[in-house]
Amino acid sequence: MDAVISQLFAGLSLGSVLLLAALGLALTFGQMGVINMAHGEFMMAGAYTAFAVQKVVSDAGVSLLVSLVVGFVVGGLLGLILEITLISRMYSRPLDTLLVTFGVALVLQQLARDVFGAPNVDVRAPQWLSGAVQILGVGVPKTRVFILALSILCVVALSLVLKLTPLGRRIRATVQNRDLAETSGVSTRATDRLTFFIGSGVAGVAGVALTLLGSIGPTLGTNYIVDAFLVVVVGGIGQLKGAVIAAFALGLLQATIEYSSTASLAKVLVFVIIVAFLQVRPQGIVSVRTRSLA
Amino acid sequence: MSVGLTGCGSKTDDTPGAAGTGGSAGASCVDTSGDSIKIGFLNSLSGTMAISEQTVRDSLDMAADEINAAGGVLGKKLTVVAEDGASEPTVFAEKAEKLITSDCVAAVFGGWTSSSRKAMLPVFEGHDSLLFYPVQYEGLEASKNIFYTGATTNQQIIPAMDYLKEQGKKKVFLVGSDYVFPRTANKEIIAYAKANGIEIVGEEYAPLGHTDFATIVNKLKGSGADAVFNTLNGDSNVAFFKEYKNAGMSADAMPVVSVSIAEEEVGGIGVDNVEGQLTAWNYYQTVDSPANKKFVADFKAKYGDDRVTSDPMEAAYTSLYLWKGMVEKAKSFAVPDIQAAAGGVSFEAPEGTVTVNGDNHHIAKTALIGKIAADGLIYTEWSSDGPIEPDPFLKGYDWAAGLS
Numbered sequence: 001m002d003a004v005i006s007q008l009f010a011g012l013s014l015g016s017v018l019l020l021a022a023l024g025l026a027l028t029f030g031q032m033g034v035i036n037m038a039h040g041e042f043m044m045a046g047a048y049t050a051f052a053v054q055k056v057v058s059d060a061g062v063s064l065l066v067s068l069v070v071g072f073v074v075g076g077l078l079g080l081i082l083e084i085t086l087i088s089r090m091y092s093r094p095l096d097t098l099l100v101t102f103g104v105a106l107v108l109q110q111l112a113r114d115v116f117g118a119p120n121v122d123v124r125a126p127q128w129l130s131g132a133v134q135i136l137g138v139g140v141p142k143t144r145v146f147i148l149a150l151s152i153l154c155v156v157a158l159s160l161v162l163k164l165t166p167l168g169r170r171i172r173a174t175v176q177n178r179d180l181a182e183t184s185g186v187s188t189r190a191t192d193r194l195t196f197f198i199g200s201g202v203a204g205v206a207g208v209a210l211t212l213l214g215s216i217g218p219t220l221g222t223n224y225i226v227d228a229f230l231v232v233v234v235g236g237i238g239q240l241k242g243a244v245i246a247a248f249a250l251g252l253l254q255a256t257i258e259y260s261s262t263a264s265l266a267k268v269l270v271f272v273i274i275v276a277f278l279q280v281r282p283q284g285i286v287s288v289r290t291r292s293l294a
Numbered sequence: 295m296s297v298g299l300t301g302c303g304s305k306t307d308d309t310p311g312a313a314g315t316g317g318s319a320g321a322s323c324v325d326t327s328g329d330s331i332k333i334g335f336l337n338s339l340s341g342t343m344a345i346s347e348q349t350v351r352d353s354l355d356m357a358a359d360e361i362n363a364a365g366g367v368l369g370k371k372l373t374v375v376a377e378d379g380a381s382e383p384t385v386f387a388e389k390a391e392k393l394i395t396s397d398c399v400a401a402v403f404g405g406w407t408s409s410s411r412k413a414m415l416p417v418f419e420g421h422d423s424l425l426f427y428p429v430q431y432e433g434l435e436a437s438k439n440i441f442y443t444g445a446t447t448n449q450q451i452i453p454a455m456d457y458l459k460e461q462g463k464k465k466v467f468l469v470g471s472d473y474v475f476p477r478t479a480n481k482e483i484i485a486y487a488k489a490n491g492i493e494i495v496g497e498e499y500a501p502l503g504h505t506d507f508a509t510i511v512n513k514l515k516g517s518g519a520d521a522v523f524n525t526l527n528g529d530s531n532v533a534f535f536k537e538y539k540n541a542g543m544s545a546d547a548m549p550v551v552s553v554s555i556a557e558e559e560v561g562g563i564g565v566d567n568v569e570g571q572l573t574a575w576n577y578y579q580t581v582d583s584p585a586n587k588k589f590v591a592d593f594k595a596k597y598g599d600d601r602v603t604s605d606p607m608e609a610a611y612t613s614l615y616l617w618k619g620m621v622e623k624a625k626s627f628a629v630p631d632i633q634a635a636a637g638g639v640s641f642e643a644p645e646g647t648v649t650v651n652g653d654n655h656h657i658a659k660t661a662l663i664g665k666i667a668a669d670g671l672i673y674t675e676w677s678s679d680g681p682i683e684p685d686p687f688l689k690g691y692d693w694a695a696g697l698s
Contacts, residue, residue: 009508119559119561141542215532259509263509267501
């Protein structure tokens with residue numbers, strides 16, 4: 001029984017990591033349709049932000065909280081620069097965007113290598129996140145509980161922004177029907193830039209959180225980018241709800257299969273299941289129906 | 295094979311690895327007439343392996359400088375031709391070919407991954423040239439054209455198991471990356487365990503680059519293991535040790551023995567996460583010998599005080615001196631002469647005295663089990679009784695019959 005509960009948490013936790021990695025992408029890819037291969041590098045930038053902040057603020061707990069904010073800004077600004085300089089020029093050429101952002105990803109990786117050195121760096125976890133906490137009789141690492149909470153917080157915050165604020169309304173309007181939004185006086189350009197800022201910022205936050213779990217190096221982002229795209233594609237384009245369901249479903253699936261077989265096999269089987277699922281439901285779990293003619 | 299005094303590039307005989315060292319003349323196009331001799335360094339300076347291989351290149355450069363400052367080899371100064379293997383086995387093979395046939399180097403030093411070595415092996419055998427390979431590996435190989443200056447399994451993995459057995463560990467959990475080295479090593483560990491009354495309570499492989507170890511650590515927790523044997527590679531170690539620590543396990547109750555974490559990697563994993571854990575190597579920066587004190591001091595003077603020295607770096611440094619010893623014993627740069635003279639050549643290396651085995655071209659070296667300390671360095675906890683003779687095919691172990 002303990003093993004079942006442990007694995008349930010392992011799956012939820014893996015799901016929350018996937019969700020955090022995919023959330024920003026659900027905005028930029030899901031809402032705007034931009035295939036941003038540098039999304040993983042924005043996470044990497046967030047992780048290095050945590051490293052840099054810890055150099056200044058030596059208390060690990062304070063530096064983590066500061067990093068979450070600074071990481072959001074750093075990721076967001078990187079995204080904004082990318083949007084203004086490159087992506088805005090190729091909204092009608094999605095395949096070119098893919099290549100260009102992949103190039104940007106490589107440039108950012110090399111930049112990280114030159115600035116911070118090729119070897120991995122270490123970010124100390126705060127004392128209050130070390131060790132395990134007892135939940136339903138099993139020990140769960142506190143870092144994982146923290147990331148689970150953080151990902152839920154991010155989802156709630158993002159959906160509130162999308163649902164309740166004028167900005168959110170503009171974003172949704174632009175996604176559903178760009179031309180109509182424009183004729184109604186919405187500045188779609190400004191909306192695009194802000195959406196990209198927020199999406200990339202969330203990637204930065206994810207990067208900061210991931211320093212609690214894994215390695216911090218120039219290639220951190222490449223470990224997550226494929227999974228992040230999978231979550232968005234399976235979840236369905238254009239809705240955060242889909243990404244949330246998909247992330248937790250994939251996390252639980254991976255953890256369950258891995259427990260009864262091996263990590264490599266689980267990865268393969270999850271891919272097979274995703275391919276089969278997309279055959280039946282190519283639009284993903286949740287899809288937006290619009291009256292747009294596009 | 296015997297090759298006459300042929301000009302550069304005119305050699306067409308490509309029979310791989312034929313026996314016999316009849317000819318007395320040099321191989322292919324190596325020019326021994328001047329007052330310098332060319333050697334090749336082939337390490338990855340770009341790609342994923344660059345992090346590790348750059349450190350090996352640094353110590354090779356230092357050894358070459360030292361040898362030149364002391365008058366060279368047989369009165370000839372070393373001229374280094376440096377190449378980048380780019381972390382790609384095929385590039386390693388191409389660059390090795392180039393170093394041998396167009397740069398005409400007397401020997402090549404480098405390689406790291408087993409796949410890079412396997413890719414270069416036919417090139418060196420085909421041209422009857424020499425490769426000095428400085429990294430511990432999975433054994434089961436002995437080419438007359440390669441000198442293996444890192445540990446083979448009976449100098450690293452088996453001593454680590456001996457240590458665990460001595461410590462009274464009865465249940466061992468195996469965790470490794472999913473590729474050739476961990477799978478081969480674990481096959482040997484399982485055979486050893488069977489013969490020595492140790493139970494293997496789990497065997498888990500993670501894909502290279504795997505970042506989520508919650509499930510594997512859950513399995514580990516439920517396995518009742520009293521020790522873990524870790525053959526994970528690269529970044530996965532970070533995720534594994536963070537998970538291990540956060541799940542509330544400790545090195546005291548369930549130590550993890552790692553075979554691919556050296557001084558260089560400890561910083562990136564975070565000392566907090568691995569303090570007290572064990573490693574199995576043949577060299578640590580803290581080895582207490584005059585040769586090592588000089589090696590560490592010189593290295594820090596050359597490359598900076600914040601740099602550390604590790605096992606593969608030391609093995610690379612040693613490999614250049616062993617080649618020098620072989621050449622001086624043979625009084626010749628010719629490959630057949632070096633092969634004939636190699637057996638018994640020894641060097642006062644930073645790790646201690648090492649001696650070349652003339653039959654399998656590995657070197658006898660002392661196994662050291664170390665413990666990672668709070669200062670990020672590794673201190674020797676246990677050492678084998680003197681240097682262990684290399685046995686790449688594990689012929690000297692009854693339980694190993696049927697492996698390979």
